Amino acid sequence: MVQRPDNSGQPDPAAGFAVTEWLSDAGDSSDVVISSRVRLARNLAGHAFVHKATRDEREVVLQTCRDWILSTKLSDRIMWVDLHDSPLIERTLLVERHLISKQHAKGKPAPTAGTPTAAADEPRGVAISIPDERLSIMVNEEDHLRVQMIRAGLSLDACWEAASAVDDKIEAGLDYAFSPKFGYLTACPTNVGTGMRMSVMLHLPALKITGDIDKVKRAATDMNLAVRGFFGEGSDAVGDLYQISNQTTLGKPEGAVLTDLQDSIIPEVVQYERVARRNLMGKRRVALEDQVYRALGALRHARMIGADEAMQLLSLVRLGVVLGVIDEVTAKAANLLWLLVQPAHLQRVVGRELDQEHRRIERATLIRQRLGGK
Amino acid sequence: MKCDRCDNDATVHEVTVRNGVKVEKHLCEACAAGEGIAGATLGELLTKFMTQESEATAKPKQAARVRPSACPGCGFTFEQFRQAGLLGCPACYKSFEALLTPLIERAHEGSTQHTGKVPKRIAARAAGREEDAIATEDALARAQLRERQERLKVLQRQLDEAVRGEQYELAARLRDQIRKVDVTLVAKPRDARERS
Numbered sequence: 001m002v003q004r005p006d007n008s009g010q011p012d013p014a015a016g017f018a019v020t021e022w023l024s025d026a027g028d029s030s031d032v033v034i035s036s037r038v039r040l041a042r043n044l045a046g047h048a049f050v051h052k053a054t055r056d057e058r059e060v061v062l063q064t065c066r067d068w069i070l071s072t073k074l075s076d077r078i079m080w081v082d083l084h085d086s087p088l089i090e091r092t093l094l095v096e097r098h099l100i101s102k103q104h105a106k107g108k109p110a111p112t113a114g115t116p117t118a119a120a121d122e123p124r125g126v127a128i129s130i131p132d133e134r135l136s137i138m139v140n141e142e143d144h145l146r147v148q149m150i151r152a153g154l155s156l157d158a159c160w161e162a163a164s165a166v167d168d169k170i171e172a173g174l175d176y177a178f179s180p181k182f183g184y185l186t187a188c189p190t191n192v193g194t195g196m197r198m199s200v201m202l203h204l205p206a207l208k209i210t211g212d213i214d215k216v217k218r219a220a221t222d223m224n225l226a227v228r229g230f231f232g233e234g235s236d237a238v239g240d241l242y243q244i245s246n247q248t249t250l251g252k253p254e255g256a257v258l259t260d261l262q263d264s265i266i267p268e269v270v271q272y273e274r275v276a277r278r279n280l281m282g283k284r285r286v287a288l289e290d291q292v293y294r295a296l297g298a299l300r301h302a303r304m305i306g307a308d309e310a311m312q313l314l315s316l317v318r319l320g321v322v323l324g325v326i327d328e329v330t331a332k333a334a335n336l337l338w339l340l341v342q343p344a345h346l347q348r349v350v351g352r353e354l355d356q357e358h359r360r361i362e363r364a365t366l367i368r369q370r371l372g373g374k
Numbered sequence: 375m376k377c378d379r380c381d382n383d384a385t386v387h388e389v390t391v392r393n394g395v396k397v398e399k400h401l402c403e404a405c406a407a408g409e410g411i412a413g414a415t416l417g418e419l420l421t422k423f424m425t426q427e428s429e430a431t432a433k434p435k436q437a438a439r440v441r442p443s444a445c446p447g448c449g450f451t452f453e454q455f456r457q458a459g460l461l462g463c464p465a466c467y468k469s470f471e472a473l474l475t476p477l478i479e480r481a482h483e484g485s486t487q488h489t490g491k492v493p494k495r496i497a498a499r500a501a502g503r504e505e506d507a508i509a510t511e512d513a514l515a516r517a518q519l520r521e522r523q524e525r526l527k528v529l530q531r532q533l534d535e536a537v538r539g540e541q542y543e544l545a546a547r548l549r550d551q552i553r554k555v556d557v558t559l560v561a562k563p564r565d566a567r568e569r570s
Binding site: 043045046047048049051052142157164167168171172175176177178179180181182183184185187188189190192193194196224248249250251252253254255256258259263264267271 | 447491525
């Protein structure tokens with residue numbers, strides 16, 4: 001068994017087994033809404049943006065931000081991870097827990113010739129509130145600071161208030177790059193203004209089955225909203241999980257974006273999914289039960305399984321649980337497995353590094369154990 | 375129609391009017407290429423048209439300011455921004471304002487003016503009294519209050535509509551949301567008083 005390096009600043013190994021708060025099947029509309037997230041992009045005044053800064057400057061920014069974040073009472077307990085010093089599996093774990101982005105885990109490639117090449121050892125880090133993992137602050141990602149607040153269920157209002165309070169505390173000690181015209185100045189002009197992205201992760205298996213998901217996607221695009229998969233930008237909607245988020249950040253205050261999403265758009269999508277579920281139960285009950293039980297059967301008996309296939313089958317099981325078709329599994333257990341079947345979590349649970357084939361075998365074993373299979 | 379030069383079918387037709395005289399040319403693709411007239415698909419033409427147009431609309435604004443070759447803050451050029459999709463430093467927004475504004479407008483549904491949160495210290499400094507940050511805080515609290523009131527109004531309207539449409543499930547949910555917002559509405563002004 002490979003032991004983790006003994007580093008007191010690193011996450012507790014048990015954290016790898018615990019469900020993160022945002023996957024806890026709690027909060028408003030949790031039958032459809034998995035989680036809500038608010039992200040604020042901020043930069044320090046007087047410094048080049050991350051991709052243009054020299055390594056020395058990035059180190060200065062990192063140190064300045066880290067010192068202030070750790071000395072300000074942002075949360076009861078804050079854990080800091082120097083990502084340039086962390087092994088790949090640790091970084092991947094954080095990506096799977098949605099605490100850092102994929103690009104932050106990798107270290108960003110330099111976008112232009114002539115700017116310093118960024119790589120895995122580029123100075124960058126993340127602060128995470130523990131044990132709830134609601135707050136994470138990425139330092140030296142695309143922007144100097146990316147403040148993220150994530151919670152279970154439909155709770156954008158709570159996320160926004162908490163993220164904004166953290167933002168105020170950070171701003172009390174660090175000068176932000178801000179212009180009265182363009183608002184918070186960000187490396188990419190598509191984030192300028194509020195620098196705020198609000199997103200909601202939805203489980204929409206019934207709309208997927210009925211094919212109405214395309215209508216939702218079209219309607220969202222028409223309203224200038226982005227629809228993305230489980231891991232955000234560029235990822236597929238595995239497990240019937242979709243993230244809907246605002247795309248424009250200039251000209252509309254945070255409160256208006258919040259009201260639109262939380263009080264009107266998302267509840268409508270939720271309602272749409274619920275109606276689709278009721279229709280499936282009413283008109284195609286046996287066919288639906290068949291799909292749910294086949295999924296459960298495959299998960300309980302498979303000997304080898306990939307992460308995407310497992311997520312898709314878990315989606316149907318979760319649908320069955322929520323609709324009361326099956327009662328031997330809980331929605332929370334299905335949510336937790338969504339996380340545990342991911343490569344880094346799986347290797348953490350098993351306790352050693354695994355190649356792809358062994359991951360498939362161990363994944364099937366883990367699922368069988370957790371779902372009472374043979 | 376035959377090509378003006380050879381026996382092939384003419385596929386490229388050019389009509390030019392010079393000094394009031396109309397000159398027509400009908401050529402096959404090979405002869406047209408020889409004349410330097412390129413056959414273009416509709417797609418290409420449209421792309422050409424769009425870029426020409428956006429250049430045309432960008433130009434007057436551009437001419438109003440001297441086009442900066444590089445940002446004095448970081449040395450980044452607009453060309454580098456185009457390649458990277460990222461600006462070099464906060465000062466780039468000022469340096470390339472004329473060139474950036476149309477792009478920003480397009481990315482943000484026509485908006486070019488920030489409305490929303492302002493860093494407290496910057497707001498206070500703008501008002502010329504850093505020590506009066508508390509006053510700004512109160513202003514922010516008031517703005518928040520207004521925002522909540524606005525939200526309450528929207529919710530109330532949606533509730534009325536839901537009741538009219540006999541969507542009772544939706545109505546119940548909206549009522550819960552209204553209660554939630556209502557509680558914070560009552561709580562906030564008191565908080566503000568306690569602070570001041």
